[in-house]
Amino acid sequence: MAIDIVKSEVETRDNRLGAVLAFHGRASTLQKDSSKRAVKDDERIYSQCSDCSQGCAEVLSYMIRDAAIVVHSPLGCLSPVSIYERVEASSKVRGIEAPKIQVISTNIGIDSTVYGGVKILKAAVREAYDRFHPKAILIHSSCAAGIIGDDIESVVDEAESELGIPIVPIYCEGFKSKTWTSGFDAVFHGILRKIVKKPTKKQEDLVNIINFAGQDAYTALFKRINLRPNLIVPNSSVDQLAIMSEAACTISICESLGTYGAAALEQNYGVPQLKVSSPYGIEWTDRWFRELAKLTNRTELAEKLIKEENERIKPIIEGYRKILKGKRAYVYSGDSFAHYLTNMVREYGMEVVGVTTLHHDQTTDTKNPSLDTLGEMIKYTGDVERFSVCNKQPFIMYKIFSELKPDILITRHDSIATIGTKLGIPSIRANDINVLSCYDGSVNLGARIIDALNSNKFFKTISEHVKFPYSSWWINQKDPFYFDKKAETK
Ligand code: SF4
Known part of the structure; x- marks a missing residue:
């Protein structure tokens, strides 16, 4: 079905792409079943933690230059704003001035929950305009705003005609989707609906x-x-x-x-x-x-670039390959990025002992098989026997890493590398994925893995001083996915 950017919101990934959060088996089984959209999400009857779509919406929208954000929520939903102090660092590595983070919370409380929050939302939009003079204002919805059914669209229409700038509603209520990445789609939908202009030229x-x-x-x-x-x-x-x-x-x-x-x-x-x-x-x-x-239409130029870049990095890659060949890696990151990392470490001749992705989309919005990154990973590099989908549950990670004891753990997100480190496994957190892309990306990843392997003693020393909080029952439990079953079978 064609994507309709006029309607107020995009459907969640759970419904649109059949996203799942719990699976364990072979990568090829997941891929084959996904191609028929036949994967059944295991029921995880115990979870230690979770995240929310609003988090992914923040990642994309808080750093838009000349924009202000109104988060229509209780203040708690806004707590991750403090991590955006990294805006300085992430702009500096790009060689540009950092954007100002211009965010206001409506701080929905008991009164607004009972009588409605439209009034405080209108006031917050006006405040954001007066305080920041932005070129656009994005409104993040939240669980509280969604549950009480605040009419955000009416505020948007009124504010747009009064202020004359795009007012962009982002429907990223945490309770609507179990898949955090639905928040990315909510931001793109809002931007396409309200900010992107009809082209005047190509x-x-x-x-x-x-x-x-x-x-x-x-x-x-x-x-x-x-x-x-x-x-x-x-x-x-x-x-x-x-x-x-x-x-x-x-x-x-x-x-x-x-x-x-x-x-x-x-x-x-x-x-x-x-x-x-x-x-x-x-x-x-x-x-x-x-x-x-x-x-x-740049084939000639591209071939020249490919040749030059391959020649430039070849000696470095060959040197790293000699060190890394046969080393055992575990990859744990977001869905497609885990497939990319697996491709990269296998190019170095490393053995991939297991892969976990934070969620899994059974299809993409284009449905084009070339964009099935799991399928491409299997086609180009082979199957992965120990493949799982798990949304950052530390108690599960602890079991997997303790059992497999990889030489290196490669992760992307906060906290996952910490579990490996506490277990004495050399662990890296590949946070900035741009750094790992293109030709220098392969060089960078190889260098980081070698650095981590050379710091083996550091990781071992940390592990000697860590006591995990798990009971002996869980520590001795054989199956890391003990809780990934239908509730009635337990
Ligand atoms: S939107 Fe909902 S799930 Fe997300 S942080 Fe706020 S209350 Fe939590």
Whole structure:
């Protein structure tokens, strides 16, 4: 079904893409069943922690330049705002000035919950406008706002005609979707609905790159093939978002991040999406540049770049391969990025003893098999016997890592590398995924793994001073997925 960017909100990933949060088995089983959309989410009858769609919405929207955010929620939903002090660091590595984080909470309390929160939302939007003079205001909804049924659309319509700037509702209520990444889609939907303008011209050298905040790994490479990246969404300006419709094509640096935004741009504005796995690993980077060249008529320039880059990094990669060959790795990260990391470490001749993804989308918004990153990983690098889907449950991680004892744990998110470290496993947190992309990305990952392996003693020393809080029953439990069963079978 075509994506409708006019309607107020996008359907959650749970319904749209059949996202699951609990699975364990072979990667090929998950992929085969996903292709028929036949994966049944195991029921996890005990969970230690969770996250929410609003978190993923924050990641994309808090750092939009010239925008203000009104979070229509109790103050607690706003607590992660403190981590955005990293805006300085993530802008510095990109070589640009940090955007101002301009966020206001409506602080929904008991009175608003009983009598409705529209009045305080209107006041907060006005306050955000007066205080920050933004080019757009994004309103994040929340569980409380969703449950009491506040009419956010009426506030949006009124404020837009009064203030004359886009007012963008983002429906990212935590209770609506068990899949956090639904928050990414909610932001893209809001931006496409309210900020992106109809194209007045085509910019044949402009390429939308949907990416996270962090280093710019693209501008210098793109310059060599006469292309300009439009890096979206975090750290971009409202004006940059408005012209997404004029670009020659769209690339998502992670399918889990950009599946909806890229597909919606293609379907609504005719901006083609690059339909190939993202540039993680040398072979996949070559392939990515070749497909990009086909879409933008730059084959000759791209072939030159591929040749030069391969020649440049070949001696480094070969040196790292000699050290890393046969080392046992465990990969634990978001859905598609785990598939990319698996491809990268296998290119180094490492053995992948297991992979866990935080969630799994059974399909993508385009349904194109080339964007099935799990399928591509299996096709290019082989199956993974110990493959699981688990949304950051430390008690499960503890069991998996203790049993498999990999030489290296490669993760992306906060806290997961900590579990490996506490177990004495050299662990790295590959937070800025841009740094791991393209040719230098492979070099960077190899160097980081070698550094971690060389710090083996440090990890061992930490583990000697850690006592996990689990009972002897859980420590001696054989099955890490003991709680991933139908409740009635327990
Ligand atoms: S939106 Fe809901 S799930 Fe998310 S932080 Fe607020 S209360 Fe928690």
